[in-house]
Amino acid sequence: MAEKASQICIVTVTGKDRVGIIARLANAMAKANINIVDVNQKIMEDTFVMTMAVDIGQATIDMGQIKKQLDRIGRQMALKISIQDESIFKAMHRV
């Protein structure tokens, strides 16, 4: 795959906190050559929310495949996991 500039995406995990969420995600990211830039987690409105900023610029798989992998992890761990390009949040939350 040709070298691409950085593309920051936000992975959002919501559900019930449990052991090994970050480990599972970090492992999947490393396999696809995706760099983790930042991780945050909080309890919001009684829901566990973890956000992870990742750079998929050098990823070995495309966004659709990343999404499929995340969906699989989500099913196995009973979590909702989404991945979205960061620019959507900037557009919506920054004037």
Added chain:
Amino acid sequence: MRISPEEVFETVKMTLDHHFDIRTVTLGINLKDCMARDLDWLTKQAQARIVENGQLLNHCAKGLEQKYGIPITNRRIAVTPVSLLLEPLPRKTSTAVKLAKALDTAAKKANIDFLGGFGAMLQKGATATEENLIDALPEALSQTRRICGFLNLASTVAGINMNAVAKVGHVIRDLAHRTENGVGCAKLAVFANVPEDSPFMAGAHHGIGEPDFSLNVGISGPGVVRSVVAQNPDCDLTQLSEVIKRTVFKITRAGELIGRELAGLMKVDFGIVDISLAPTTSTGDSVAEIIEAMGVGRMGSPGTTAALGLLIDAVKKGGAMASANVGGLSGTFIPVSEDAGMIRAVRSGALSLDKLEALTSVCSVGLDMFAVPGDIPPETISAIIADELSIGVVNNKTTSVRIVPVPGAKPGSIVHFGGLLGSAPVMKVATKFSSARFIHRRGRLPAPILALRN
């Protein structure tokens, strides 16, 4: 500054819990250069362009859906008003029907669910070809699945073409009787002051002032707005307006970003973002429920017009701040059949046809997707249309009518249209006193004076 988890969570919740989506991306396609005296040549050119660009639209929209994690629910095509394409051809209804079928085939091949533009601008008068197109509408719309029709029968500068209004009453009744439960009428909208760039069906078309291609986006988030209104049960109405404005700003920005990028990918001009709040039958995705969350007992009860006025004003202010490309209809849709709260309001007796008409004087987009008994006289259908178009003409705004006469149905019964079109309680129409003599006079209602505004 990196986006905070709170901001991310707010956006994710909008799509997961409150039905936020890009309701439609609609590609306007110019077909003027396909006009010819040979129908076969015209259809071949038009079909090739529609299929090629429709497939590209679907492909690019799918990619962006993945990139941004926001559903792009409908991908549609609007074409040059078909009456123009018919001008050089023989004035036979069979020609118009053949063209409708050819466009329908192209839409199917491109996997596009609705193609708009089978209509005409005749606010001041109709050419022989336009008369022919109107005559062909019942056959064309009942024999195709994906074709939507529009007729602009009035404008603030031209007045109301009452000859056409009188004729359309018969056309709608005929169309209703050719399709199950009259559902064919869901594909025909008649307008005053129709915008040339609306992405929403059934009225979408690619107006004559448009470039070769134009990508228009319809955002939608009644569920998102209802949720923030419900989260602010005690603030005063001024503050409530602020809350709505901020929310609409955010969803409009999402629409603008995705629309611009989609246009860029397709190498076409970006047109407009239509910020209309468009409900669906999903629980919570309802404009009526926003009004009720504000504190109005039931949609249609006293206070509804004021609440709707507040809502649409806040939506426009938030949207206009978010994008310089706000256009199209950009009102609040209150279709009866496509909004669970509207259906409930009619069934409980809170919302009558008269109140529905009053609501359209403060919000776009007119009397939309409401069912009436199939045996009401064509003159009554025309009179309802004339009333609604007058509101648009006098107030210098768009209004439209999508009326579904349901053959054999009585007031109070429920008809199911299926899918996106939902189901509707059949509304009572006052038919005791006929206005047929008024409609039979025909002519043109003169354009209103725009000064002396009191």
